[in-house]
Amino acid sequence: MSLLRSTRTMALGTVASRATGFLRTAMLAAVLGVKTVALAFNVANTAPNIVYELLLGGILTSVIVPLVVRANKDGVGEELVQRLLTLAVLVLGAASLLLVLFAPLIVDVYVNQGVDDQTRHLAVVFARFFLPQILFYGVGAVLGAYLNTQGSFGPPMWAPVLNNVVVIVTLVLFAFLPGPSHLTSATITDTQLAVLGIGVTLGIVAQTVALLPALRRSGLHLRPRFDFRSATAGTGLGPAAQLARWTFFYVVCNQLVLVVVAQLASGAPKDRGYPSYTYAFLLWQLPHAVVAVSVITALLPAMSGAAAEGRLDEVRRQLDRGLRLTVSVLVPAAVAYVVLGRPLATLVFGHGETSVADARFIGTLLAVFACGLVAFSTYQLQLRAFYALQDTRTPAMVNLAVNATTVALDVLLYSALAPEHRVVGLAAGQASSYLVGVAVCTTVLARRVPRDPRGHVLRTTVRCLLAIAGPAGMAALVVHLSEGYAGRATGGAAVAAALGGAVLVSGYLAAARRVRVQEVEQLLAPVLARLKPTG
Secondary structure, rough: OOOHHHHHHHHHHHHHHHHHHHHHHHHHHHHHOHHHHHHHHHHHHHHHHHHHHHHHHHHHHHHHHHHHHHHHHHHHHHHHHHHHHHHHHHHHHHHHHHHHOOHHHHHHHHHHOOOOHHHHHHHHHHHHOOHHHHHHHHHHHHHHHHHOOOOOOOHHHHHHHHHHHHHHHHHHHHOOOOOOOOOOOOOOOHHHHHHHHHHHHHHHHHHHHOOHHHHHHHHHOOOOOOOHHHHHOOOOOHHHHHHHHHHHHHHHHHHHHHHHHHHHHHOOOOOHHHHHOOOOHHHHHHHHHHHHHHHHHHHHHHHHHHHOOOHHHHHHHHHHHHHHHHHHHHHHHHHHHHHHHHHHHHHOOOOOOOOHHHHHHHHHHHHHOOOOHHHHHHHHHHHHHHOOOOHHHHHHHHHHHHHHHHHHHHHHHHHHHOOOHHHHHHHHHHHHHHHHHHHHHHHHHHHHOOOOOHHHHHHHHHHHHHHHHHHHHHHHHHHHHHHHEEEEEEHHHHHHHHHHHHHHHHHHHHHHHHHHHHHHHHHHHHHHHOOOOOO
């Protein structure tokens, strides 16, 4: 299957997952707002993800899957998966119990000391609902990895949709519960808190349980195996442990940066703090998740096979194909966020507990984040070339430089800017760090993999920028006139986003074909073929 076709296929499940996740985020903003309750919820909801990544998540994504593939070839894949599942249940189950007991300490790591006691207490209660999720994250990751090694990509791809649906239903129920006219950490009722806490955790449980039918079809028998010591013989766990060490270092650095960001953002003004940052970041990641993640998933096996055979020219060719395809889509996506950020955020978030002013601030953050979108996706693609070469040390070192840049810029901008602009500085620091990541990664990668002498990626990037420049100016004018005529509330935002988006997309597609961006031509080929008259 070609890269383009593989990307289209995987993007379908990703689009469904991200679309429902998008709706879920919009509803969270509507029912929780961007102030105290949202701060408590977002801090608590981040905790299980962080702990899971530290204990197992990063290792699973970079080390365990290749290990299972090799074990399958030796006929011991099922035994290895059974041991991994047993280990995951023991480690993550015990961790869940301990973390629930020590939830106050975990919350204090991420919450600024200036946060009021009621909000901190609410975050602790939410955390005790959410922390058991790490057990289901781990089990689901092992099961999904096994299914992928069996060529079953559908269930792991669509399972997050079920999670999002459960949470969306929970939020609808929450909205109809009797409660205060103005939701705060002091006025939220016990019933509201319990419904939200239980419902969000049930979403993760449902996401894991959804994989069981596919596992039964694959023939995997789920039973515990405690012979962990015998599992090390001849299964390559020694080299895997070496790789996992650097992956763990990578994950730890990322989580330390998140601690810094959460601490700084939670100390900003309540209506311009961590929840606004989180909502903007989630929306910003949407194009990367749909396009770049699909490209990465399609590319990594091909690059790994070429690297194993010593065909470094083929590694470069595959990487450059992925980079050109990613750039051709994400350049206009980034510009769209800059031009349409405020009306888009108003349309998505400007409801319920989130005011239009709050939503427009999220749009401002989105526009700042957008400046690093192409760099972030390019950087992530380049890191996969190192993983294909079975090198986890270099990505960890490059990531250290990125994280150091983020912390340094975030602290500097946070200190220099006025309180109402501090979170904007955090977004700018994050976006700028990815530019450093691309620069460092490109330089280091050139020493391992031969450069493309014809500079196809750079040429495609320049052509995409030329193609989007004119439509961006026209779209910005349309947005300005639309908001002047229809206003900046939700209705006016819908008009501005629709008209501005139409101008931007149609203008870019026409200009991209004119300056011969081949990747856009390839993406449009199936649509154009259907539009051609038959007979």
